[in-house]
Amino acid sequence: MTASAQAKKLKLAVAGLTHGHVGWVLSAIDRGDFELVGIAEPDRDLASKYAIQYGFSMDLIFADLDNMLEETEPEAVAAFGNTFDHLRIVQAAAPRGIHVMVEKPLAVSLKHAQEMANLAQKHQIHLLTNYETSWYPTNHKAKEILMSGEYGNAIKVIVRDGHRGPKKIGVGPEFLEWLTDPQLNGGGALMDFGCYGANLMTWLANGERPLSVTAITQQLQPENNPKVEDDATIIVNYPDKQLIIQASWNWPIGRKDMEIYAEKGAIYADNRNQLRTRWAEGYDGFQEKIYELPELDLPYPDPFLLLKAVIQNEIQLPPFDLYSLENNLIVMEILEAAKKSAEQGKTIYFN
Structure with missing residues (x-):
């Protein structure tokens, strides 16, 4: 600047x-x-x-x-x-x-x-x-590696986000009140943590809309989250790849991580600063490279x-930047379809 x-x-x-x-x-x-x-x-x-x-x-x-x-x-x-x-x-x-x-x-x-x-x-x-996660250098490095073409095209992306649950981690009462309210938050863990995977995938896929969404939700802590789901698994289907979102208020350890499985290897964004790549060799062999990444240059991390x-x-x-409106409109399409899928017990197809 x-x-x-x-x-x-x-x-x-x-x-x-x-x-x-x-x-x-x-x-x-x-x-x-x-x-x-x-x-x-x-x-x-x-x-x-x-x-x-x-x-x-x-x-x-x-x-x-x-x-x-x-x-x-x-x-x-x-x-x-x-x-x-x-x-x-x-x-x-x-x-x-x-x-x-x-x-x-x-x-x-x-x-x-x-x-x-x-x-x-x-x-x-x-x-x-x-x-x-927009500030995570690992996510940006993962996209850079994927876009280089060295590992081939992405086939499956798995994004996991969550923690033990708002009440268990001790969020303030004014936050807890609306975070566990289906009207004020739009849902529970599906909305709170499902959005990350949809946002990242829309960015990785340069704004491609999916073909369909299938979701299953559970309420595993009814005593803490009586009005909303606290666990969600969302399968987002594209013509040539698949996204699996695991959003939970039941992880024993807080996490925000992403795995990209491509044609020639895998990319693991384990957390904010640690990334691993595995170049496939034979049936189950691989060469692993580990990255310890510094923070992004300003202004992006802030x-x-x-x-x-x-x-x-x-x-x-x-276009379709993580912060952008066009990206987040597709995120909302995915989340809306996931809620409908979980409620109706069927796959929701996009037009």
Whole structure:
């Protein structure tokens, strides 16, 4: 980025404080790349807790989103409330020409996502979706290796994401309340963790839409997740490859990993920084190479620097980028089909 763009602060507002990841933006208030001009949060007690923790003034707090946008005139809004409210935020921001970045997934439903996309396109705003795995150097290295053609075409991709469950890992009460609500979150583990695999595969496949989706869901912790599924297995079928998504609130160990099986070998993105490749030899032999990868160059590893760079035209996202609207509309198609498949007990075919 140029020095002039770095020097120009982004006027940023926050919509909601009930998302457990809101600390990412609040902890960065003083670093200089953006100015936090307002926070829309009706829960004064919650806002006060964060004001004390992160040292900001309660003068930044507005009970009403529209009032906050009118009075503070931000360039962008970062959404850190429940997923159902993403549509409402775009409805308020887009006509004012204010860009929006939401935490994954894009929306609670395909209908909401399409309404959001229409508003973004009509009013020419950026609408980005932030995933933790978008920052993983292993995922970017895996795509680089796959795109080189050295291993041949991908045949099967397996993406596993999850942890022990929101209650078991101790998320805050305001986060737990909506994360386990089928209306406010759009579902349970299927939405919370299924979106990662759909997002990554759409990126790897350069925006290719699947042929069909088949899903099975379970509720293995009814005492902790009484209203939603907490385990999902999703099979996404393409003409020449298959994606298997394993999304769970029942993993004993938290994980975000991806395996790519290609014609001549396999690529394992084991976590954020560790990647392995296996070049096939004979029946079950292989040559393994292990990578310890450094963090990506700025601004990509930081969602707020990336948002700033996109808005200030320092970066143009490639087609079907992990953050992009076109990618995340396909993600929502896959998630919607997965929910229908699990409910109806049959494969859902795409048009």
